Amino acid sequence: MKARLKPLDQQVIVITGASSGIGLATALMAAERGAKVVLVARSRQTLDEIRQGLEQSGHEAATLAADVADRAALEDAARLAVDRFGRIDTWVNNAGVSIYGRIDEVSEEDNRRLFETNFWGTVNGSLVALPYLKRQGGALINVGSEVSDAVIPLQGMYSASKHAVKGFTDALRVEVELLDKAPVEVVLIQPTAVDTPYPEHAGNYMAQEPKLPTPMIRPEDVAEAILEAAVEGGRDVRVGAMSKMNTLTARLAPALGDRVSARQAGRQQRDERERDPQGALYRATEDGRTHGRAS
Numbered sequence: 001m002k003a004r005l006k007p008l009d010q011q012v013i014v015i016t017g018a019s020s021g022i023g024l025a026t027a028l029m030a031a032e033r034g035a036k037v038v039l040v041a042r043s044r045q046t047l048d049e050i051r052q053g054l055e056q057s058g059h060e061a062a063t064l065a066a067d068v069a070d071r072a073a074l075e076d077a078a079r080l081a082v083d084r085f086g087r088i089d090t091w092v093n094n095a096g097v098s099i100y101g102r103i104d105e106v107s108e109e110d111n112r113r114l115f116e117t118n119f120w121g122t123v124n125g126s127l128v129a130l131p132y133l134k135r136q137g138g139a140l141i142n143v144g145s146e147v148s149d150a151v152i153p154l155q156g157m158y159s160a161s162k163h164a165v166k167g168f169t170d171a172l173r174v175e176v177e178l179l180d181k182a183p184v185e186v187v188l189i190q191p192t193a194v195d196t197p198y199p200e201h202a203g204n205y206m207a208q209e210p211k212l213p214t215p216m217i218r219p220e221d222v223a224e225a226i227l228e229a230a231v232e233g234g235r236d237v238r239v240g241a242m243s244k245m246n247t248l249t250a251r252l253a254p255a256l257g258d259r260v261s262a263r264q265a266g267r268q269q270r271d272e273r274e275r276d277p278q279g280a281l282y283r284a285t286e287d288g289r290t291h292g293r294a295s
Contacts, residue, residue, distance in 0.1 A: 003137045003183040005089075005231055009034025012085040013230065014077060016068050016125055017095030019043035019050065021196030022143065025219035025290045026092060026226050031059040033227070038081045039063045040074070041095065042284035049288060060085070065284075068095045068121030074128045087136060090230040091129035093122040094143040097280055098158040098198060100268065101205025110203055111157045113281050118161035123168060130176065130184065137183035139230050140176075142169045143222075144188045146243040150250040150257055153265045154206070166190075173235070185233035190247065191222045192240035195292050199268075201280035208269035212292075215242065219290045 013030050017023035018039035027037045031054050039047055044065035054061040062084045066073035081088050096118045099106055122142050129140055147159040148166035166188055173186035193212040196219050204210050217240040225239045238244045249257040 003139065003185045003233060005137070005139055005185065005233060008227060008231055011035045011089040011230060012038070012081055012087055013090045013092065014038040014040065014081050014088055014129070015092040015094055016040045016074075016077075016121065018063075019046040020201070020285065020287060020289055021198060022191070022194060022219045022222045022226075022290075023092070023094040024050065024288065026094065026223040027061075028054075028290075029220065029223045030227055030230075031057075031061060036060040036085045037062075038077060038084070040066050040068070040077045042067055043286050043288070044284070046284075046286045046288040067117075068093075068124060069116040071124040071128060074124050078128050078132055082132065088129060088132040088138065089136075090139045090141060091125060091133065092141045092143065092226055092230075093125040094226075095121050095125075096143065096161075097201060097203070098155050099203040099205070099281070100154050100199070100210040101203070102154065103156040105205050106157060106203075110281060114157050114203075115161050115164070118158070119164045119168070122165050126168075126172060130182075133184045134176075134180075134182045139185045139187060139233060140172075141187045141189060141226055141229050143226070144169065144190050146190050146192050146238070146240075146246045148188065148190055149247040151261055152268075153261060154268050185229070187229040187234045188236050189222065189225055189229065190236060190238045190243050191225070192217060192238075192243035192246070194219050194222055194240075197285070197287060197289050197292050199292065200276070200287075201285055203279045203281045204274050204277045206269060207274060209272045209274050210268055211270050213264050213267035 019041035047063035145162040151159040195216040
C-alpha cells in the first residue's frame with residue numbers, strides 16, 4: 001500500500017539528535033513551514049532554549065531529553081508526541097556520533113558506544129515509531145551517509161555503523177512496504193560531508209583536531225531532503241554531488257573507490273592539537289549549533 005503522506009504544515013514530526021547539526025536544522029525548517037515538531041536529544045538545556053525560541057515565534061514544539069540507545073526513552077518520546085499533538089506523521093532517526101582513529105587503536109568500549117547510538121538508536125527509533133506510523137500512514141526516515149556504501153579511513157567504525165543502518169533500513173523497507181503492505185514510506189538519507197559540529201562532537205584518537213574533508217554541504221541541504229522525503233517519500237536519497245559520485249564509485253569501481261578513500265586520511269585533521277578526545281560519545285553537548293566552527 002502506497003503511503004499517503006500529508007503536506008508538511010499538517011504533520012507532526014519527531015526528530016532525534018535535534019539539538020545541533022542536521023537534526024536542529026531539520027527541526028527549525030519543519031517548524032518554519034508549519035509542522036509540529038518533537039525534538040529529542042540528550043542536551044536538556046539546549047532543547048529547552050530551542051523550544052522556547054520556537055514557541056516565541058509562534059511555532060508548536062515539544063522536547064524530551066533522551067538517549068536513543070534507551071528504547072524506553074524513545075517510547076516516552078512517542079507518547080509525548082501523541083499526548084501533545086495527537087499522532088506521529090514522520091519519525092526521523094538522525095542521532096549519530098563518530099570516532100576518529102585507526103580501527104586497531106579505538107577501544108572496544110568506545111566502538112560499542114558508537115554502535116549503541118548510530119545503529120541501535122536507529123533500530124530503537126524505528127521499532128518504536130512503526131506502530132504509530134502504521135495506524136494512519138507516514139514516513140520513517142533514517143539518516144545514513146555516503147559511507148553507508150563507501151568508506152572513509154580514520155572513521156572505520158562510523159562507516160561500519162552506517163553500513164549497518166543501510167542494511168537494517170533496506171530489510172525493514174521490504175518487510176514493512178512489501179510484506180506487510182503497510183502505508184509507511186521507509187527512506188534512507190545519504191548525505192556527503194556536512195558542515196555541522198560533527199567533528200567537534202566525535203571521539204578522537206588522533207593527535208590533531210579532527211575535521212571533515214571538503215567540499216561540504218550545508219545542514220540545510222540535508223534538512224530539505226529529509227522534509228521532501230516526509231512529504232513525497234523515497235528510497236535512497238543521496239544528498240550532495242560527492243555522495244552521488246562516491247556511492248556510485250563504491251558500487252561500480254570498488255578498487256578505485258578504495259584509492260580515492262585513502263587520500264582522505266590526511267584531509268581529516270586540522271593543523272592544531274586535539275581539544276576534546278572524548279567528544280560527545282558519553283555526554284551531551286550544549287552548544288546548540290547547526291554549523292561547525294570556522295576553519
